[in-house]
Amino acid sequence: MSELDPLGLRQADGDRSSVVAFTFEGRRLLGVEGEPIAAALHAQGVRVLGRSMKHRRPRGLHCVADACPSCAMRVNGLPGVNTCSAPLRAGDVVGRQRGVPSADHDAFGVMDGLSRFAPIGFQYRRFRRSPRLFERWERVLARLAGSGVIADERAARALAERSRWSTGAADVAVIGGGAAGLAAAVAAARAGARVLLVERRDLVGGQARVSGDAGERARVAELERLVRAEPAIELLTGATALGWYAEDVLAVAVGDGMLELRARAVVLATGAHERPLAFADNDRPGVMLGGGVERLLRAHAVRAGRRVVVATTGDHGYALAAGLVADGMQLAAVVDRRPSAGDGAQAAAATLRAAGVELHADATVAAALGRSAVTGARIAAAGGRSADVACDTIAVANGRRPARELLLQRASAGGLALHVPAAVRQAVDDPARPVVDGWWLAGGVGGTETLEAAARAGEAAGRAAAEGVA
Amino acid sequence: MPLPGVTQRPLRDRYDVVIAGAGVQGVALGYELAKLGVRDVAVVDAAWPGAGASGRNGEMVRSAFASEEWTRLFDVSLRRWHGLSAELDFNTLFTPAGYVVVATSDDEVRRLREQLPLHRRLGVRSAWLDERELRELLPAAAPDLLAGGVWQDHAGFAHHDAVLWGYARAAARLGVEIHAHAPVQGIETAGGRVQAVTVGAKRVVTPIVVNATGAFAREVAAMAGVELPTQRYLLEIMVTESLQPFLRPAVASLALLSYCHQTSRGEFVGGTEFKAVNPYDDMVVTLEALRDMADKFVRLFPQLAGARVVRHWSGLVDNTPDISPVLGPAPEVDGFFFDSGWTYGFMGAPGAAQLLARWIVEGRPDPVIAPFGVERLHTGKLIQEGAIVVPIDEEAA
Numbered sequence: 001m002s003e004l005d006p007l008g009l010r011q012a013d014g015d016r017s018s019v020v021a022f023t024f025e026g027r028r029l030l031g032v033e034g035e036p037i038a039a040a041l042h043a044q045g046v047r048v049l050g051r052s053m054k055h056r057r058p059r060g061l062h063c064v065a066d067a068c069p070s071c072a073m074r075v076n077g078l079p080g081v082n083t084c085s086a087p088l089r090a091g092d093v094v095g096r097q098r099g100v101p102s103a104d105h106d107a108f109g110v111m112d113g114l115s116r117f118a119p120i121g122f123q124y125r126r127f128r129r130s131p132r133l134f135e136r137w138e139r140v141l142a143r144l145a146g147s148g149v150i151a152d153e154r155a156a157r158a159l160a161e162r163s164r165w166s167t168g169a170a171d172v173a174v175i176g177g178g179a180a181g182l183a184a185a186v187a188a189a190r191a192g193a194r195v196l197l198v199e200r201r202d203l204v205g206g207q208a209r210v211s212g213d214a215g216e217r218a219r220v221a222e223l224e225r226l227v228r229a230e231p232a233i234e235l236l237t238g239a240t241a242l243g244w245y246a247e248d249v250l251a252v253a254v255g256d257g258m259l260e261l262r263a264r265a266v267v268l269a270t271g272a273h274e275r276p277l278a279f280a281d282n283d284r285p286g287v288m289l290g291g292g293v294e295r296l297l298r299a300h301a302v303r304a305g306r307r308v309v310v311a312t313t314g315d316h317g318y319a320l321a322a323g324l325v326a327d328g329m330q331l332a333a334v335v336d337r338r339p340s341a342g343d344g345a346q347a348a349a350a351t352l353r354a355a356g357v358e359l360h361a362d363a364t365v366a367a368a369l370g371r372s373a374v375t376g377a378r379i380a381a382a383g384g385r386s387a388d389v390a391c392d393t394i395a396v397a398n399g400r401r402p403a404r405e406l407l408l409q410r411a412s413a414g415g416l417a418l419h420v421p422a423a424v425r426q427a428v429d430d431p432a433r434p435v436v437d438g439w440w441l442a443g444g445v446g447g448t449e450t451l452e453a454a455a456r457a458g459e460a461a462g463r464a465a466a467e468g469v470a
Numbered sequence: 471m472p473l474p475g476v477t478q479r480p481l482r483d484r485y486d487v488v489i490a491g492a493g494v495q496g497v498a499l500g501y502e503l504a505k506l507g508v509r510d511v512a513v514v515d516a517a518w519p520g521a522g523a524s525g526r527n528g529e530m531v532r533s534a535f536a537s538e539e540w541t542r543l544f545d546v547s548l549r550r551w552h553g554l555s556a557e558l559d560f561n562t563l564f565t566p567a568g569y570v571v572v573a574t575s576d577d578e579v580r581r582l583r584e585q586l587p588l589h590r591r592l593g594v595r596s597a598w599l600d601e602r603e604l605r606e607l608l609p610a611a612a613p614d615l616l617a618g619g620v621w622q623d624h625a626g627f628a629h630h631d632a633v634l635w636g637y638a639r640a641a642a643r644l645g646v647e648i649h650a651h652a653p654v655q656g657i658e659t660a661g662g663r664v665q666a667v668t669v670g671a672k673r674v675v676t677p678i679v680v681n682a683t684g685a686f687a688r689e690v691a692a693m694a695g696v697e698l699p700t701q702r703y704l705l706e707i708m709v710t711e712s713l714q715p716f717l718r719p720a721v722a723s724l725a726l727l728s729y730c731h732q733t734s735r736g737e738f739v740g741g742t743e744f745k746a747v748n749p750y751d752d753m754v755v756t757l758e759a760l761r762d763m764a765d766k767f768v769r770l771f772p773q774l775a776g777a778r779v780v781r782h783w784s785g786l787v788d789n790t791p792d793i794s795p796v797l798g799p800a801p802e803v804d805g806f807f808f809d810s811g812w813t814y815g816f817m818g819a820p821g822a823a824q825l826l827a828r829w830i831v832e833g834r835p836d837p838v839i840a841p842f843g844v845e846r847l848h849t850g851k852l853i854q855e856g857a858i859v860v861p862i863d864e865e866a867a
Contacts, residue, residue, distance in 0.1 A: 053712060053735075069711075078776040080711050124632055128561040131552065138565055138734040146714030146736030150610065156775035160768055163775075165761065243782075246754040260757060409755075 020090035025102070031088045032300075034202065036064070038071045038083035039300040041094070047285040047373045049073055049083065051098040053147060055112040058103065058372045060285020061304075064292030066200060066240075067273055070283075072147060073097060077155025079148025084292075087202060087238075097148040104372065108144065164257035170196035170234075172465045173250060173263035175241045175406070178206020180443025180454040181269035182223035184462030188267070189232040191466035196263065197233055198252055200240040203299060206271055206444075207291050208451050210298040212323015216451050217298075223455065241270075244410040248438065265438050265465035268407065269458055272400035272444030277311055280367035282396075286374025290320045290397040303329055305393030309377040310334045311365040315341065317397035318348035324395075325355050332391045333358040335365050335379050358389070368394055402445045407435075431457035432464040440465050473518055475638025477647045484675040485647075486510040487830070488667050489682055490654045490690055493524035494630070494819040495809045496682035497637045497648065502827035504644035511646045512676075514669050516653035520634040522684045523815065526785030528707055528729050528741050530720040531817040532569040532625040534596040536585050536857035539841040540794065544814070545594045546838055547821030548625060554820055560636035562628045565734060568719035569625035570599065570607060571857060572616060578724045579618045581856060586620070597621045610716045610771050615725060620857070627720050627731045630816060654683070657694040657806070664694065664805035678830065680807040685786030687796075687810035696800045699847050700788040700811055704752075706759035707741035708782040716773070722859050726766040729859050738774065742766045743859060753784045787813050792852035797826055797842040798835055808844055814858065 020033045024041060031040025038049060038061050048058045049071045062070035066085035074095045075081040083094070096103035127134035151159065172188040174181045177199030185197040203209060204227070205220040227233050236254065241261075243251035250266070252259040274289040276282065286305060290312075293304040307330050310321045318341060321334045334352060339362045341349050349359055362382040369376035369388060377394050380386040402424055411418040423435035427446030434440050440461035443454035475497070486508055489496040492515035500513045515521065533545035555561045573579040582598075589596040597620075599607065604616040638648055649669070656668040657679055666675045681698075683690045691698040713736050720731040730740030742763050760782055768775050788811055790796055795818065796811040809826055812818065825839040835843070846852060 079713065080776075080778055123563065124561045124635070126561065128555040128559060131555065131564075131566075134555070134561065135566065142715040142734045142736070145712060145734060147712045149714045150716050150771070150773040151776045153773060156768075156773045159775045160772065243755075243757060243760070245757040245760075249757050251757050251760070258761075 020088065022088060022090070022092040022094060024094045025096065033090065034087045035300045036084050037073070037075065037086050037088045037092065037094055038064075039296055039302045040088050041083070042296065042304070043302045048096070048103050049285070050096045051103050051106050051108075052283070053145060054118075055115055056098065056106050056108040057112055057283060058285055059283065060373070061288060061296070062292065063274065063289050064295045065274070065289070069147070074148055077152030078159065079151060085201065111144070159256060162256055165260065166257060167260045167262070168196065170194055170261070170263045171469045172196075172265045172267065172462070173198065173261055174267045174269055174462065175250070176206070176269035176271055176443070176445070177201075177204035177235070177237070178269060178271045178443055178454065179208050179220050179223060179451050180271070180446075180448070180458035180461075181206075181267070182220065182227050183455040183458030184267040184269055184442050184465070185233050186223065186226045186230060187459040187462030188466040189230045191463050192470060193232065193265075193466035195233045196261070197227065197235045198239045198241050199235070199237045202237050204235070204237065207294075210291070210294045212294065212319060212326060219451060219455070241406065244406045264469040265440070267440045267442055267458070267461045267465050268445055269443045270403040270406065270445045273403050274396070274400055275398040277313070277365070277396045277398045279311070279365050282368060284368045284370055284374050285372060286370065286392055287368050287394045287396065290317070290395045293324065293393065293395045294320065297324070297327060297329070304395070305391070306330060307332050307391045308393040308395050309365065309389055309391040310395045310397055311377070312397040313337045314397065314399055315345035316399070318345035318352065320395065320397050321357065322348035322351045325352065325357065331355070331357045332389050333360060333377070333379065335360045335363050335377070337364050338362070365394060400444060402447060404445055407441070407445075427457070432460040434464070434468070438468065473638075473650060474635040475642040475648050476519065476650050477642070479647070481512060481514070481649060481652065481669055481672050481674055485512045486676065487512075487678045487680065488669075488674060488676045489513040489680040490667070491515060491522075491682035491684055492519040492638075492648055492650070493522050493682060493684050493815070494520070494634055494637065495524075495684075495812065495815055495823065496680070497634060497641055498819045498823035499680060499682060499809055499827055500646040500648070501637050501641035501644065502823045503830065504641060504646050506827055506831045508831060509645040512674070513641070513646060513648045514652040514654060515648075515650055516686075518650040519638050519648060520631060523785040523787055523812075524634055524684070525630055526707070526783060527630060527816045528731070528739060529627045529630050529816060530569060530722070530729060530731060531564070531627060532571075532622050532720070533594055534571070534585060534589055534620050534622050534625075535855055536581070536588070537853055537855040538588060538592065539853045540855045541588060541592055541594055542838045543821060543825075543842070544818055545592065545821075546825065547818050550820035550824065551628065552624070554633075555636070558636035558640045560632065560639060562633045562636050564626065564628040566624050566626040567731075568621065568623045570604070570619045570621045570719055570721055572604065572619040572721060572723045572725075574615045574617050574723070574725035576617075582618065582620050582724075585857060595622060595624060597623070607719065608717065608721065610773055611721075612770060612772055615723065615770060625720065627733075633816070654690055654693070657690075659694055659803050662802070662804055664803060678805045678807065680809055680830070682809040684812070684815075685788050687788045687808070691800070691808075691810070694800070694803050694806045696802050696806055698796065698808070698810060698844070700790050703787050703789045704754070704784055705741060705743065705787060706755060706763070706782065706784045707739065708760065708763050708779050710738040710774070710777045711780050712736035713738060713777060717771070721770075723770060724859065726770060727859055728763075728766045728770065730767065730770070737780075738767070738777065740767055753786060755782050755784050759784075787815075789813060790847060792846070792855070793858060794853040794855060795822065795842055796844045796847065797822060797839055798829055798844065800844060
């Protein structure tokens, strides 16, 4: 199989791994049980995971954080499954949702070329005087639209039968099992609270768990050990808190069911989302967020590609690149929008230079080259010159923004006077103070940027939350 | 960026008509008044056009109801819907994919079937679908819920933002001023007549004020010293990720107290109602409602299991005791008009706006709109409409 195929590596990695067979569009493939379905596909060279809705552009693995729809596929008869997080099981039947005859060669790919005939908002101008034509057009549109097909009857019936609605309670609920959440759970438990720790992934530790910095990985491993050793903490993985509702009820999707969670205090430690960068064709399969490349490599032992260009706006891009080189990946270039690398990047830059990686400062990735997979990056220097560099992966490192969706949801209704940016600022200044009655913010969602700051904020918030309910 | 049709100019000192509320009612009424030559009109909104229920509803349109009053009014509307895009020069994305009200129990079948002679008599296009025909029309629906239904093949749904934009642009072209972030704070009356309204900090002289403030109509009426016996009511609705077409017409189910349709982009949009009155009176969303919607829509369309809800929101309406709108003048205060109390306001707007504009200009109501006057709420001669998807208190009904 391909160079990306790390099956041997993953088998050697530990006893937890077991190889299972699954079906992808009629082909029998192998993967590691429990790894994300998309990781198994990516490892075997499947880069196009679907097609976009209107323009039918190819879509591939992008965030590896269950935060975008780029990897949505049909799995076991159900539509819209985000395969970057859905764990692989033996016998899974996986397929792409759009594409005639297939997502690799989609006849409707011509829609992309026709897009100038359908600019944004065109539907309000066209057909306004001819209802009959509009009706016909709508029927055509309906055939083109739609991500997935509704579930197979059998799959739907089975899902409805196995899904459960349950209720739960805790003194302190901690949402997010990154460094801040782990530290908050430990501190709250030590202060005497019954704690429920909710983590959307199967693995706790957040981004630090897949960091290129061994010290960071060790730090969260230690926090995880403390959490698992603490009898007052119940750890719920594969569980997504997807709503903060009236009367402070949290909705947590757990497997196929829903947990209606009432906690006396809540620490939101939902972390941060990686920011993408705007450049031409930044949606091509092979353009990924840097954290996604790291997660794929260090959590799942899958290389995102053979040759990587890092596009960055900060020192963290150099750390990302140096870490990937240290773990055996080939880097073509680091492209930094700033006039020069910052002080924090000098060591990594030296390592990269020694490894033969081109470092471009005062330059941007202007475009991704290639159609159904990235074949290169067009690098534009400040002077206006541009050059193409061959690569199959463009890793974007453009910083993070707080994952504050739950806060925004709650702030928008319910007569609650909550100004979200102010709440985030307050959490930065004093993580021990609740942002609203009974609710604390800690870690990336509360504006911290380093692992230690996140852990400290988590500890302060967790202790305060437990004392609040004591 | 300015909102479509919204003026950037400050309010002037006087207008012939001030319409409070720039929802679909207020904006459509402004447009219809301008068409009748009353062009010195201001439509003022505390937020922006469509911020309330007009931008939050289920977008569905029909005219076949159980009462003569509703059926006649909404049929004027449905006829207007068909020509609306051409008239406004803006595609409202009205899709005449049909609308079916589904009965499940024998009692529901009986109640719905009783309407058909009424529809015949009024010249309203409708048909009865039996079990077999319903299953053909709704192949993805659970067959055991489909005992029969009232079908209108020319009804359907539209896009609520497009309808607002279309009306707002057309009204603005005729000289109507739409002001956003301009809340009505007070209404001045003297000698039993409207004299002026206070909008924000500005006093605006006008002989006519129309109350089209949706969920806030009771409070705005009280500013003029007029009593409006309504109750604010929270409704919730959700939309799923886009799915390939499995449902063509709009559907309402009496048994499930639910209504839904699938847009041509593929999203499934639907709302349900509880048997009990929802206690909230601001725009919260509740997990209880999300669960109710998930349960009922998976019951109605079993293959929706696993489809992801991408948005869930709420809106407020102001219910009258008979759930019917209040249209026309307030007898206590000359110059104060109601365009209030709507629950089915989106579908009713094109017709009601046209008829109410004529009432305001001509001083007497068309027979179609006359039964909706406010007097009925004080005399207790309520409209008996039994084919709407609302939790009707059995004892009261």
